[in-house]
Amino acid sequence: KKQYRIAVIPGDGIGKEVMPEGLRVLEAAAKKHGVSLHFDHFDFSSWDYYEKHGQMMPDDWKEKIGKHDAIYFGAVGWPAKIPDHVSLWGSLIKFRREFDQYVNLRPVRLMPGVPSPLANRKPGDIDFWVVRENTEGEYSSVGGRMFPDTDREFVTQQTVMTRTGVDRILKFAFELAQSRPKKHLTSATKSNGISITMPYWDERVEAMAKKFPGVKWDKYHIDILTANFVLHPDWFDVVVGSNLFGDILSDLGPACTGTIGIAPSGNINPEGDFPSVFEPVHGSAPDIAGQGIANPIGAIWSGAMMFEHLGEKEAGRSIVDAIERTLAERTLRTRDLGGNADTTACGKAVAEMV
């Protein structure tokens, strides 16, 4: 029976506090479903590591974690100590690029027992996926500055979309839509204002749609699409967007379902040529770090997504069920959800439910 080797990287801030709870729940589900897990722990991709070594990761980071079956990640970044472009581009964004994790996948689901900031929405009303392109688009490294410190100063930065990059994310999103009961895909665009790259995106969506005649699809400009997340979250099933649009929609979506503290994400290389990274959507949260009050459910749910990705559907499903039941009981919940349980108590509660 296969043993999965998981690289565990807690990172910074509350990343270090939520990961033990994630591991606790992973182990409970593994035990229940007879899955064999092996964890390797790494301290890099953190401010602590940077302080000691002057870089975010060792030179041989790819050898160290590139052969694992998956990477289980906490959070990285501590803007007061280290600039984002060093910490994030030196780890998280490096993984996405160099491990070709071209899919960023995030569920948006209103869970029982979680108060939504939207009026009159019940669990079941909001249940969709955001599929984000994760390697190119608006997050390019091409551009620069001219005439610095003069009145003529200007900067430019290119958005880059390749046929390869756009088609593969659209294919993933259409396949996901096809696998779901509603078979509905929504594309985020802004081709009325961003006049070159976004019409190209639209063109590729149309071409890909022809290969998936069973999928109903529509598109919205990003401005009205964000409005519709608030006004009509029940309209969506699978929403696909560029790197920037997907980033926006996958924070806004979880906010509409109550708290970013419970939202999980996968940075996925679907072909399995490289390990995928599973991490909560929330960041390192310096403001609440060290107090033991962070919500571990984002990390725990990310663990469920990791099981799904490894093919262990039942183990994944049992974690999501345990999260739902824990939230529905409303007893052991963290402050962001109006309770006063600490991180560990919440993690233990979920582990017991598995």
Next chain:
Amino acid sequence: KKQYRIAVIPGDGIGKEVMPEGLRVLEAAAKKHGVSLHFDHFDFSSWDYYEKHGQMMPDDWKEKIGKHDAIYFGAVGWPAKIPDHVSLWGSLIKFRREFDQYVNLRPVRLMPGVPSPLANRKPGDIDFWVVRENTEGEYSSVGGRMFPDTDREFVTQQTVMTRTGVDRILKFAFELAQSRPKKHLTSATKSNGISITMPYWDERVEAMAKKFPGVKWDKYHIDILTANFVLHPDWFDVVVGSNLFGDILSDLGPACTGTIGIAPSGNINPEGDFPSVFEPVHGSAPDIAGQGIANPIGAIWSGAMMFEHLGEKEAGRSIVDAIERTLAERTLRTRDLGGNADTTACGKAVAEMV
């Protein structure tokens, strides 16, 4: 006493239905406050005009409307008949660029009597301005495509930020913040992902902030900022963003306050070298056009912003008051607000309240 010359351009779809109500209310307020208005009506910037003349506007459009004190605009665009890049870039975006309307200004205010999609928010809780850069940024015309129809195909488009362009919008936003009781400015950024233009934006915000020591300011990445519009709309006072970020926030904001049908906007050239354009945020809405059911309040409120811009504060204020009272009475409201009044009945109701 000065007579204001207003160019009236209804445009397409429901633009043509809401404008007569806007004019009705403008006239009522002008009469009450002794303001003298002269309207010149133009049929260009519409599908009808395009069908007859093969272009959106006459060659001498600048002579025709460039000397007016303001332009009162309905809506443009009819995607089934004419591509957006022809209709929008041939009119609305042309005005913004060629009349140097570098400020796009939109209020986000929860009005009495308007049901908010957010739970537990009352009028007074949400009351802020979105200030959007309106001439450069992500809406550039620089870029292109290579290797078409091959696997190597790619497109690029540049985001362009000039010191002039960034500084003048920030100055406008800081001045607006300074004039308000809370004196609070929020900047929309994404410097952790968009690594060249957005750090430049941040840098200019910091420099401008030094000139406004009385203004408290903060910044959020656009992803979490959209989340905070939903979770904490009471945090904001003046929010400034690039062309794209401002576009997104100024649709999302009005959605959080209930309906895009009542949201107004000004495309403003603060120096007064060119006329400014005042228009509802909603578009031409082909799906409901011709039925006389569109909400005219977006157009009416835009008229109030036009009065403000012309320096007729009292006339502007009396229109906003009339809108508030009409909405609070909950009797004459259009379908988007759960009523069944038609466009004209709603317009007349507001005009009578003035």
